[in-house]
Amino acid sequence: MARLSKKRKLAMSKVDQSKSYTLAEASKLVKEVTTTKFDASVDLSIRLGVDPRKANQMVRGVVTLPHGTGKTKRVLVLCTPDKEAEAKEAGADFVGLDEYIQKIEQGWTDIDVVITMPSAMGKVGKLGKVLGPRNLMPNPKTGTVTNDIGKAVKEVKAGKIDFKVDKQGIIHTSVGKASFDAKKIEENANEILQTIIKLKPSAAKGTYMKSVYISSTMSPSVQIDTKTLA
Numbered sequence: 001m002a003r004l005s006k007k008r009k010l011a012m013s014k015v016d017q018s019k020s021y022t023l024a025e026a027s028k029l030v031k032e033v034t035t036t037k038f039d040a041s042v043d044l045s046i047r048l049g050v051d052p053r054k055a056n057q058m059v060r061g062v063v064t065l066p067h068g069t070g071k072t073k074r075v076l077v078l079c080t081p082d083k084e085a086e087a088k089e090a091g092a093d094f095v096g097l098d099e100y101i102q103k104i105e106q107g108w109t110d111i112d113v114v115i116t117m118p119s120a121m122g123k124v125g126k127l128g129k130v131l132g133p134r135n136l137m138p139n140p141k142t143g144t145v146t147n148d149i150g151k152a153v154k155e156v157k158a159g160k161i162d163f164k165v166d167k168q169g170i171i172h173t174s175v176g177k178a179s180f181d182a183k184k185i186e187e188n189a190n191e192i193l194q195t196i197i198k199l200k201p202s203a204a205k206g207t208y209m210k211s212v213y214i215s216s217t218m219s220p221s222v223q224i225d226t227k228t229l230a
Contacts, residue, residue, distance in 0.1 A: 014029065014032055014033050014220075015029065015033060015220045015221075015222055017223075019223070020223040020224060020225035020226075021222060021223065021224060021225060022224070022225060022228045023186055023189060023190060023193070023224055023228065023229065024182070024186050026214050026222040026223075026224045027182045027183070027185040027186035027189065027214070028182040029222050030042060030178075030185065030214050030215060030216055030219060030222050031178060031182055031185070031216075033216075033219045033220050033222070034178040034216040034217075034219045035218070035219070036178070036216070036217055036218055036219075038217075039070070039177050039178055039179045040177065040178040040216040040217035040218070040219065041070075041071075041174050041176075041177060041178075041216065041217050042174065042175050042176050042177060042178055042180070042185055042214065042215070042216045043172060043173065043174050043175065043214070043215055043216070043217075044171070044172070044173050044174075044175055044189055044192060044193070044212065044213070044214055045170060045171070045172055045212070045213045045214075045215070045221070046170065046171045046173075046193070046196060046209065046211075046212050047168075047169060047170050047209075047210040047211045047212075048165055048169050048170070048171065048196075048204075048208060048209060048210060049169070049204060049205075049206050049207045049208050049209070049210050050165060050169055050201060050204045050208070051169070052165050052166065052167055052168075052169055053167075054203065056201055056202075056203040057201045057203050057204055058164075058165065058201070059164070059165040059171065059196065059199050059200075059201065060141060060142075060162070060163065060164040060165065060199075061162065061163060061195055061196070061199050062141075062142050062143055062160060062161065062162045062163075063160070063161060063162075063163070063191055063192050063195045064155060064158060064159055064160040064161075064191075065159040065160075065161065065175065065176070065188040065191055065192070066159075066184075066187050066188060066191055067159070067176060067180060067184040067187060067188050068158065068159035068176070069159050069161060069174055069176060069177075070176045070177030070179070070180060071177070072157075073112040073113055073156055073157065074093045074094070074110065074111045074112045074113070075091070075092045075093050075094070075111070075112065075113045075114075075115060075153055075156055075157065076092070076093065076094040076095075076100060076111045076113070076114045076115070077092040077094070077095045077096075077114075077115045077116070077149055077153065078096070078097050078100055078101065078114065078115070078116040078117075078120055078123075078124050078138075079095065079096075079097060079116060079117050079120060079149055080097065080117070080119065080120060083117060083149050084096070086149050086150045087115075087149050087150065087153060089150065090149065090150040090151075090152075090153035090154050090157075091153055091154065091157050092115070092149075092153045093111070094111065097120060097123065098123070101123055101124070101126075101127060104127050104130055104131065105126075105127070105130065107130070109130065109131070109134055109136065111136065112136075113136070113144065113156050114131060114136050114137070114138050114144065115138060115144045115145075115146070115149060115152045115153060115156070116138045116144065116145055117145070117146065117147050117149060118140075118145055118146075118147065121138075121145060124138060135164070139162075142162040143155065143160070143162075144162075161173065161174070163192070163196075171196065173192060175188040175189045175192060175214070176188045178216045178217075185214075189214065190229075193209075193212065193229050194229075196209070197209065197229065209226045209229065210226075211223065211226065212224040212226055212229070
């Protein structure tokens, strides 16, 4: 078994594993227990009382973080030539159609978000096997299949993210960077949590938000008191 470093021991000693914290307390604490030399990502893990295998209990949505994600997202726009200038002006990193479809078919996925337009979905649809498992497949529900290409690109660059409950009923999502001040982490996290609360499926019975944890890369996780979120 690997030995714990002094920094790791100190970080773990600051978190009372038997206690759940308010979002404000947890946002401050996660900064205190982050010991990485790089600017760590701060993430939420939310366990929901839903059965994702049932279509009427799927929880999926989009949210724009008030303070952004803290990282620059690489955006690919798959569009027809008449939309290319609009995409580039909005800040897209890669713009085109057939040549990028071919690259993706050959295994290229060095991107964070793919945006396309309805008229191009006939071609883009065949990329599902490559993009689907990586959560990169454009979807009208997340605003990544749209004719308003410029707006979609700007929103992603400003901090718009999409989230989806996994097969275990958990949503994993980033809420910023450890370099953010605690208030920004709190506000970003709250924006996501309140959105998820509003998306509660009517078919979901019992406790909806079972547990919420916040952590940074390689840090101990901090439990958030779900009763303080409503």
